[in-house]
């Protein structure tokens with residue numbers, strides 16, 4: 001793919017396109033159109049997803065209103081209580097002090113800490129993010145995710161900017177009130193699927209999510225991977241490949257890997273013929289090193305390193321579970337490799353309004369795509385797929401933890 005084309009796609013999709021929204025559908029259609037321009041027929045596959053229209057979200061701390069976003073799908077109602085800053089969500093003594101309080105804490109709302117707060121009698125929660133050193137005053141639109149909610153009672157929650165969180169703690173605020181009114185409903189998100197059949201009935205699945213988070217254009221995370229998929233489709237449409245290639249631009253990854261989860265759920269039969277999943281999530285940024293995370297047997301790691309040396313490309317390969325669309329495939333027993341170029345923290349930011357074109361390089365995109373293309377060429381044309389279709393026990397255990405079936409031991 002030409003560098004100008006890569007830039008063009010970034011520019012054409014430079015708007016927020018979060019999972020389940022009209023804008024996400026617009027980007028799905030964009031990729032379908034791009035395939036059509038190549039003479040390829042991609043199909044849009046819809047799947048249901050929980051949505052919400054926030055009508056009112058108010059946070060009052062010690063009588064003063066603080067700018068906030070209500071947690072989507074956390075319910076509606078009003079709660080007023082003492083405020084408590086839980087500095088460590090794993091500390092048993094601190095958790096006991098949540099009783100009857102609205103709890104402010106650091107980081108993401110996660111299943112195990114949510115259940116701990118609930119068990120210790122918390123009545124509401126406040127999270128925050130952002131960077132106090134950045135000029136913006138963004139407040140992310142967070143949601144009460146299904147994997148947190150599943151089997152649990154809902155609690156009202158709001159999200160605020162880091163500046164206000166600091167001010168709340170600095171002032172020693174005593175009380176909080178949360179009011180939320182929202183309409184919750186089931187909407188739709190979509191995967192875009194393109195098939196390039198091969199000479200055998202075996203397949204390699206290529207995945208990249210095309211949705212962004214609610215504040216972000218998602219150039220790096222993950223228009224970059226989406227562009228790569230299109231470039232690979234273009235590369236393989238006219239060249240022979242033993243194995244078929246199934247390109248899946250997934251929707252709603254950012255909301256909890258919903259697109260890839262829907263794909264493996266709705267195409268259980270097809271998985272028998274998929275030998276490998278190659279996932280691309282965040283490449284082509286100016287700075288940083290390239291990684292390959294293999295949810296496979298360990299020898300794939302060495303193969304990747306040898307192969308990268310052979311073609312003169314830097315890679316840090318490892319065995320592990322990557323937080324992206326490779327994981328639902330691996331969980332169904334399909335060996336999966338995730339590729340990414342990881343930018344150092346100060347050079348780029350993701351999941352915020354700073355993830356935009358400025359941090360991307362069309363030339364680096366092209367180099368990264370060329371490496372993935374070369375690797376794919378080996379896999380797609382191998383006489384015998386080198387990666388065995390077995391999931392080792394250590395990876396099964398990691399998957400159990402990542403997919404919240406098993407709580408990790410406390411350190």
Ligand SMILES: [Zn+2]
Nearest residue numbers: 221222281282
């Ligand atoms: Zn991503």
